[in-house]
Amino acid sequence: MVSAVNELQDQLLPAHKRRTGRIASLTEFQQRAASYDHDDTEEFLVDLDAHSEDSDFLNAFRKYAAQRSMSSGSLFGGERERAKNKRKYYRRQLKAVSFLVLLGVIGGPLNYGIRSVCQELLDLRDTMVNQTTSELARYFIWTGHTVVFSFVGLLITTIAPVAAGSGVSQMKAILTGIDPRLYLPGYFDFTTLVTKILGLICSVGAGLVVGTEGCNVHIMSIVTHHILRLPFYCGFSSHLNGRIQLLAAACAVGVSSLFSSPIGGVLFSMEVTATYYLMSNYVKAFISAVSGAVMLRMTLVLAESTSKQATTAILATSFGGHPFSIWEIPLYMLMGAMLGLMCIVMIKLLRVIAQIRKDLRKSSHTWKRVFVEWIDPFIVAVLCGTLTYVPGEFAHSTTIDTLSTLFTESDLPDSFTKFSKFYTLSVLPAIFMFLLPVCISLKMPTGVWVPTFIGGAAFGRLFVSALHALAGAAAFGGAATKAVSVAVITLEITGEMSLILPIFCAVLAAMATSSLFNERSVYDTLLIVSGTPFLPILDFEPDACAGDIVEVFTVYITKNTTVARLLLALHRLPNQDIPVVQDDKSMVLLGVVSSTHLKKFVRAYYAANSLEEVEQDLGEEPKSSSSGFSWATLMDVVRSNQVGGLNGNMSVDETYSALTSAANHLEGSAPIPFLMNDEKMLALLSDGWSAFKRAKMNDRVKITEGNACVIQPVGMTISSNTSLGDVHMLFTMLRCDHCFVCNRGALEGVVTMKGLLHSGTTYCSS
Structure with a gap:
């Protein structure tokens, strides 16, 4: 009925306002598109009798159109859908x-x-x-x-x-x-x-x-x-x-x-x-x-x-009206290249020192661990105190505040010229280039940028002018951190925006030189040596695929299941989306359902059947048990130490790590991990239930009944034949910690971040 009325209405409208029919020209298409942007949606809805069979559909559509009342850019990700109000x-x-x-x-x-x-x-x-x-x-x-x-x-x-x-x-x-x-x-x-x-x-x-x-x-x-x-x-x-x-x-x-x-x-x-x-x-x-x-x-x-x-710059500088000539640019680039070579030596030294300290900390010999934890820091402190005191007053400063001395065209102070300014300006970068790798790899809070800035400034002042000192500071910092933005920071803290060209040329030359030797930044070097998991630096065998690392013990629910199994899934994957399959035999993946919807469904089921202790069964409140070993105590162990995460909730990666590995200690090396054994876990979960409650909890229910649960489509799945290189790219770009593996639509398992990290090898310069 609605389609017939709309078709008749279209015939009475101008061509560019019709919703159906052939578009005759580009002009008509543009007019029709413009009319969609400016016309109210409800203009196209015909008024029908309130008791007609299509009135409910139209009323629902009007309500939906009214709610989607605004479209605008959002601070949380590009162009957003229209908000409800x-x-x-x-x-x-x-x-x-x-x-x-x-x-x-x-x-x-x-x-x-x-x-x-x-x-x-x-x-x-x-x-x-x-x-x-x-x-x-x-x-x-x-x-x-x-x-x-x-x-x-x-x-x-x-x-x-x-x-x-x-x-x-x-x-x-x-x-x-x-x-x-x-x-x-x-x-x-x-x-x-x-x-x-x-x-x-x-x-x-x-x-x-x-x-x-x-x-x-x-x-x-x-x-x-x-x-x-x-x-x-x-x-x-x-x-x-x-x-x-x-x-x-x-x-x-x-x-x-x-x-x-x-x-x-x-x-x-x-x-x-x-x-x-x-x-x-x-x-x-x-x-x-x-x-x-x-x-x-x-x-x-x-x-x-x-x-x-x-209003003034953080770091005061004083340059003339025309501080540099365009013919000096090659000199700035040469200086940047030299600082890039110095940075390579510094990063290699850093990697060697950090690796030695890491090996000593992991040594089975007690004296080696004591040495690296206490004696080594003492030696470093004495060495640092000696090398910053003995050369002279010019080496005393380790902060950025006194750098204005190097960034002025006036003569250097007496502390810098007591012996010779060339001695001073040569010793200072050498000291910082040696002490920086030694100090930042200690087990203390440290940073990188300021020491490289000071060392680069001293080396740059060897090239005659204060402007070279400024460019040298930025170049050494850029080569160490592999960040061009160091040049931008240098310009901002000095306020010398007219020096963009020489500073950027020096920084880019330093970074290019250090890149020729395949050296990573200071941050990446420390990351690799420490063994911190980092996806972008992993490499995989060409023939390795997702099937090699798939976790076959997967938490899922069927479309028709029991409430007891819903509780089991909610406890295994708390506050996460749970996959839904058609049945245990076909394992066809239908989508995922949020734990919030499942909890709402369980609460409604408890209320409809007059069952008690819903919050305790959901894990929202502690559950008492006569025995020392119960479901509640087991879940407390699995979910312990939740404060340090991103939002206090266990990630899917962490959950599967707990379910499939740590839990094996409860029953030795069982073929099926204890926490993934449905029979044993259901028996533990139902401990203390009455016969009536046990019967109700084992009745079959359809999770989509009552509109409490909505099965949402899965954003991405992979097959068991997907190469680990492709999986690595997906995990890196999408920042996901798990992905479901399907074969012809059937759920086979899940690939987690932990499995991907363990299967890759780190590639880096030796």
Whole structure:
């Protein structure tokens, strides 16, 4: 009836407004498309009698059309579908903006506070040294300060060992989709946050040759994780991609709030942490980065009681009106190439030292472990104190604040020319190039960027002018981190935008030279040596396929099943989508159903049949048991230590790891893992049920009845013959931690991130 009326109505309309029929020309097509954009959907709906058989359909369609009332770009991923209503849409957008601004509001003052405390410790060392005129006493005070605070930082880091290092390498792995609770336990814990801050203060305040940018990235990532656990923002953490985008924005805040460089901060976070970057995350990262930079400037104004800090560059420079000639560009490129060669030597040294320390920590000999944990840091602290004191006052500074001396055209101070400026400017980069690999591979919070910046600046000043020092600083930092954005950060912190060409030429030449020798960045080198799982650096055998690593013991439910089996699946895959098959024989995969819908279905079934203890059976409340070993205690063991994950929930990767491996200890090496044995687990689950409840729980039900459960299509499946190279690409780009394996539509198993990581081999330069 509706189609006949619509067809008659179309004949009465102009050609470009008809919904059916042949389109005669491009002009008519454009007119018809424009009419769809501007006309109301309900204009095309005919008024029918309220009691007709088609009225329910039309009323439902009108309601659906009215709900889809708005279409706009969303902060959470490109062009979004129309929201149900404007109020809900704008509330979500404002909440997202408030979250991103809050990151900057926290990051700016927090970074300033850490930097201020570090500077106070360094000033304390200078004050103590100036109390005596004896050169030997001054040396012992200087070195003793370094040793004491290095050991304090080392002791603090033992509270949360995952706080050691920069944190950038780990964030790079996490942003590819791995579960931090499974592979980096405790990475997002509050204890790690406190340890990271205190350890960073001690390592920088001790005078070690380390930076702070990586630690700020880790600190802001932990802050983001805990803000997402607040009830007001917890909705943003319901999906993996949403959490990853916000963590990427936190990385940008960590850098921008350190240097007050929002553009460079965003680009730097993209280059050093992202493998594939979603352009929809660009706006979020800039909102957080700009707010962090603004808050840092405001904090500087309030702390220094001067408004000059809010407008001037972080690092003061002084160049003339025409600082360089175009004919000098080859000289800048030559300098960049030389710094690239120096960086290669430094990274090779870093890899050797880090590998030796890793082998010593894993040694079966107690004396080797004691040596690397306590004696080695003592030697490094003494060495660092000696090499930063003995050469002269010019080597005393390990912070970026005093670099303005190298970036001015005026003569160098007496401390730099006591013997010869060539001696000074040659020794300083050599010291930093040697001490940086030694210091950043200690089990303490460390960073990379500032020491490379200082060493590159000193080497660049050998090339006559202060401008070469600025270009050298950017080139050495760019070659070490493999990030072109270092040039952008350099321009932002100095405010010398007219120097874009020489600085970028030097940075690109340094990066190109280091790339010729197939060397990775400092962050990637530490990531490979530490053994942190990282998909992009894995290689696979050409003939290896998904069938070789498939996990055949898969959690699933059938379309017609029992409530007891639904409970079993909900406990095995808590807060995850559960695959639904047609029946146990055909195993045809129909799709997935969310655990939320299944819990709603179970609660409705309990209420309809007057069954009790639904929350206890669902695991929402503790379940008492007369025996010491029960279903509740078993699930508590499997789900233990959930705080360190991305949102407090177990990932599919972690769940299958617990179900198929750790649980085997309960009954030895059984053919079927204990937690995947349906008969034994159902018997344990039904312990304490009455006969009536047991009978009801074993009755067959259809999960789609009552519209409580909606079977959603699976976004992606692979076959058992899919090569592991293709699976690797899918996991890397989509940031997924599992994928179902099907053969002619039948579910065969699941491939998890853990299985993929264990099947690959790391390829890197030797």
